[in-house]
Amino acid sequence: MARSASRSGRRRTPDPRPSTGGDRSLLRRINAAAALSRIRQGPATVAQVADAVGVSRTAAQQIVDELVGLRWVSEDGSAGNTPPRIGPAPRYYRFRAEAGYVAGVDIGRHRVSTKLADLSGAVVAAASRPVAIDAPVAARFDAVRDLVESCLTRARVRSSQLWTLAVGSRGVVHDGRVIYVGEFPGWSGINLVDTVSEMFDRPVVADNDCNLAAMAEHWAGAAKDVDDVVCIEVGRAIGAGVMIGGRVLHGFGGYAGELHHLPFNGWLHAAEHLDADPRHASDIKAVFDAAREGDAVAASAVDKYSRVLAEGIATICAVVDPQLVVLGGAVSESGDTLLEPVRRHLEQFTARMPRIQLSTLGADAVALGAVRAALDHVDTLVTAATDRRGDLPPPQRRVIQPRAQQRRGA
Structure with missing residues (x-):
């Protein structure tokens, strides 16, 4: 029979932290993910990372050094501009939002629009093209390809730096597929995830345009x-x-x-x-x-x-x-x-x-919501790096989830 009290008779308080089963490498990866999460909120010192993660400053420095080596973070000289003090000024580290990019696509009734954003969500390029409501399926997808490539060119971003895309469409969208839409000829049954993923060889998520608009308003709007x-x-x-x-x-x-x-x-x-x-x-x-x-x-x-x-x-x-x-x-x-x-x-x-x-977002809402959905997908990649007990993926490495997982998560 398991005992629930210590020898002194006091009941032990359960440890709320997740068990690592004694796996120090897993604990290191969990701490690295927690440190990265803190730095993504804004530039931070090693001491601030240590407080956020709950480790010593020595351990925090090792974690930060690892993240620097993986090119997730870099030293930020501008954040350390503080009044004169005795001793060396603390070093600040920032999240490298430019390490990767995501694209949000709105396939609308009369227009296809795209936005390219860095990993902080800052939009670095946008483009749109009018389409006829009775345009063939191929014409809408041609617009998607051309507009995303145009955004990459305008922002001087290499295609290898594009991490993931999210696509919004009218109609009922489920598991990455348009189940039903009454307006676009030939659009019902189209698999948005597979089609766009084959264009760019990147993971893709898809959703209904109204759902993405709600995400955008919640993220940065009314x-x-x-x-x-x-x-x-x-x-x-x-x-x-x-x-x-x-x-x-x-x-x-x-x-x-x-x-x-x-x-x-x-x-x-x-x-x-x-x-x-x-x-x-x-x-x-x-x-x-x-x-x-x-x-x-x-x-x-x-x-x-x-x-x-x-x-x-x-x-x-x-x-x-x-x-x-x-x-x-x-x-x-x-x-x-x-x-x-x-x-x-x-x-x-x-x-x-x-x-x-x-x-407050107007016609930009769906594309911005798609950007948010793509960023959420990037977050799952970071989380998965700890869940599968692998190193955090460096941004220069192309990380694509299995196609079946993409459809379940869309």
Whole structure:
């Protein structure tokens, strides 16, 4: 029978630290990952690394030296500019965000957009190209290839420095594949992960555009520091990305937030209210512009559209009770012309009115969310380096997960 108390009779407190089974090399790798995590937050001294990791300064110096040798970090002279002091100034070490790059791709209704960012998330290049809604599949993928290569060229980044890509697409996306999309001919069934991975020989993750927009707003937009948020992409087509507890809600098959499939929800035909104004039948933004200028017919069309939009938002709110609803997409640029009627109608339909505001990222949201998703994938590579008891991968080494793992993690 195992004893749970010491000889003195006092109950032992369980050690919360993960067991390494006496494997010193595994402990070293775990400490190296913890040190890297601290330095990624901002330049740090060896003493600060030691405090963060919980090791001696001598051990911390050894860890930092290892990370320098792997080219994950470098000495940062600019961070140590402190007032004069007795003795040598401490050395600061910074994360080498330029060690690798990620690409975020938004395959949209009328445009394909890309952003190239370093490992800190700073965007170093961006490019976009218009595409016809009925463009063939090959044309959209040609745009993806050309735009990513253009960003690499503009930023003077070698293709070998591109670590991973993330792709956002309209429709239901699950396991890296577009399960269903009603707009793009031939797009349903396309495996985004396999196709883009074969282009660049890099790991790829893929998700629905609304989910990526929600990630972007949570990371750097209107929902920053808000963990329970619904992001609505507002336009001719309406979609929703749901984030609960800081994590995107995909559901079992990727259909979470796909309200337009419900027979009692009017999102699928909401734009018909805007098309009812024959003066702007092909340009819904023009309808909002006219409503803002006081046009009564346009204002009525916007009100009907906003009511249908609010009904769908209320349905989501009844299920997940978000703290915040963010209105994004093309029409979000209409400002209060959209926000005021949606808020007014939503107050009638919800038991608890969430905070509701416009996106601060606009048309960049999906591509930025893809950048965030790609960075999250890089984080899994760093974590995997400790889990599989291998050395931290140096940035100059190409690290690609097995294809099956990519699909499970997409």
